Amino acid sequence: MEGLLDGFVPGSAGYRYPVHNFDIAEIQAYEDGPLIVRGNFELRDENGELIDPGRGTIALCRCGKSALKPLCDGTHTLIRKRR
Ligand code: FES
Structure with missing residues (x-):
C-alpha cells in the first residue's frame, strides 16, 4: 500500500506489519x-491561515454536520443512527 513501509516487530522474527511513513500525508x-x-x-482555513490541530493525526x-469544522466532532455517528 502506498504511504506505508514494511517493518518488523522487534522480537518476532520475520513478522511484517505496516509502518506509517510520516514524510508524506496519508488520507484514509x-x-x-x-x-x-x-x-x-x-491544515488551513478558507482564508489560507494555518490551523494548528495540536496533533499529528486529525x-x-x-458529513458537513460537525460543529468543529473542518474537524470531525463525532456527529456523523448520530446521523448514521438516525437512518
Ligand atoms: S464526519 Fe462529520 S462529524 Fe464526523
Whole structure:
C-alpha cells in the first residue's frame, strides 16, 4: 500500500506489519465517517491561515454536520443512527 513501509516487530522474527511513513500525508476515508489524515500535512482555513490541530493525526469532517469544522466532532455517528 502506498504511504506505508514494511517493518518488523522487534522480537518476532520475520513478522511484517505496516509502518506509517510520516514524510508524506496519508488520507484514509472511513465509511459514513471522516477522512483521517496522518503524516506531514498543513491544515488551513478558507482564508489560507494555518490551523494548528495540536496533533499529528486529525479527522476531517465530510458529513458537513460537525460543529468543529473542518474537524470531525463525532456527529456523523448520530446521523448514521438516525437512518
Ligand atoms: S464526519 Fe464526523 S462529524 Fe462529520
